[in-house]
Amino acid sequence: MSRIGKRPVALPQGVSVTSGADYFEVKGPKGTLRRAMTSDVQIVTKDGQATVEAKADVSPEVGSRMSGTFRSHLNNAVTGVSKGYKKGIRLEGTGYKAELKGSTLTLSLGLSHPVVYEVPKGLSVQIPGDSKNTVLLLETVDRDLLGKAVAQLQSFRPPEPYKGKGVRLMVDGSPTASPVLVKIRQKAGKAGKGGKGGK
Numbered sequence: 001m002s003r004i005g006k007r008p009v010a011l012p013q014g015v016s017v018t019s020g021a022d023y024f025e026v027k028g029p030k031g032t033l034r035r036a037m038t039s040d041v042q043i044v045t046k047d048g049q050a051t052v053e054a055k056a057d058v059s060p061e062v063g064s065r066m067s068g069t070f071r072s073h074l075n076n077a078v079t080g081v082s083k084g085y086k087k088g089i090r091l092e093g094t095g096y097k098a099e100l101k102g103s104t105l106t107l108s109l110g111l112s113h114p115v116v117y118e119v120p121k122g123l124s125v126q127i128p129g130d131s132k133n134t135v136l137l138l139e140t141v142d143r144d145l146l147g148k149a150v151a152q153l154q155s156f157r158p159p160e161p162y163k164g165k166g167v168r169l170m171v172d173g174s175p176t177a178s179p180v181l182v183k184i185r186q187k188a189g190k191a192g193k194g195g196k197g198g199k
Contacts, residue, residue, distance in 0.1 A: 005067030008049035009075045012082045017050045017074070019043040024074065028081030031122075031141040035073055040066045043074065050074060080141035087150055088170030089136040090179050092159070097133040100125060105136075109157040109167070117156075123149055128176040135176045159184045 011017065015028040024043050025034040037043075040058045044051050052071040054063025079085070091098060091109065099106045105125060107115040119125050122145055126137045136153070140146050150169070159166035161184065169182040 005052055005054075005064060005069075005071045007071065008051045009071065009078055011045070011048050011050055011078060015078055015082050017043060017045050017078075024070075024077075026074070026077040026081050028078070028141075030081045030084045033077045033081055033141055035077060037070055037073075038066055041070050043070075050078075076143045077141075080143055084139055084141055085143050085146045086137065086139045086172070087146055088172070088174060088176070088179060089138065089150065089153060090168045090170050090181055091134045091136075091157075092168045092181070093157075093165040096157075096165075098127055098136055099133065100127055107153075107156060110165075111157070115156045117153065120145065120149065130177040131179075135170070135179060137176070161185065 012028070015026065018025050018027075019037065019042065021039055022037055023034055024037050025032065039055075040062055041052050041054055044053055052067045052074060054060075054067050058066070091107065093110050095108060095110060097108050099108075100119075103119040105117040105119055107117065109115055122140055122142055124139045126139075127133055128135055128137060138146060138149060140149075154167045154169075157166045159168050164181075164184060168184070171180040171182055174180040
């Protein structure tokens with residue numbers, strides 16, 4: 001078993017883990033997550049901890065790889081249902097704004113038409129009142145879902161490398177009224193072309 005796979009996952013108060021032949025389920029204050037699991041491993045819970053163990057008939061190589069993989073999945077799920085995952089997004093650009101009605105998010109991003117995004121089940125999106133409709137706060141128990149949502153939202157208007165306009169990530173814990181943005185690798189503006197002594 002891998003060194004990472006051997007490490008037990010601590011279960012915070014109010015968090016429980018159950019598992020079957022091909023799945024595990026984690027419940028906590030923030031919600032419930034169910035994940036598919038290979039039949040090569042099993043989850044054992046004891047004394048407030050959960051450990052992913054390879055089954056006896058599995059080769060050491062496969063057992064080591066699978067225990068490490070599913071230990072990571074289990075740890076992410078425990079964090080999700082106990083603390084949740086959050087990301088802040090800032091729409092950076094003149095006239096950029098967001099409007100949320102039910103599960104429909106409409107984004108004005110300087111394009112010829114507004115962009116409509118249907119918020120997936122399991123993801124919460126809020127637009128703080130002090131952000132002038134330019135900040136989105138995303139929260140979910142599912143780390144993978146959050147990553148996919150952020151990637152899709154940024155794909156609508158990726159931050160451009162000169163002035164930084166676009167759908168930008170905020171530094172975690174940043175204020176919504178004047179957020180601190182995650183730095184992007186910016187390029188210097190193109191210099192004007194000119195030659196010495198040219199005719």
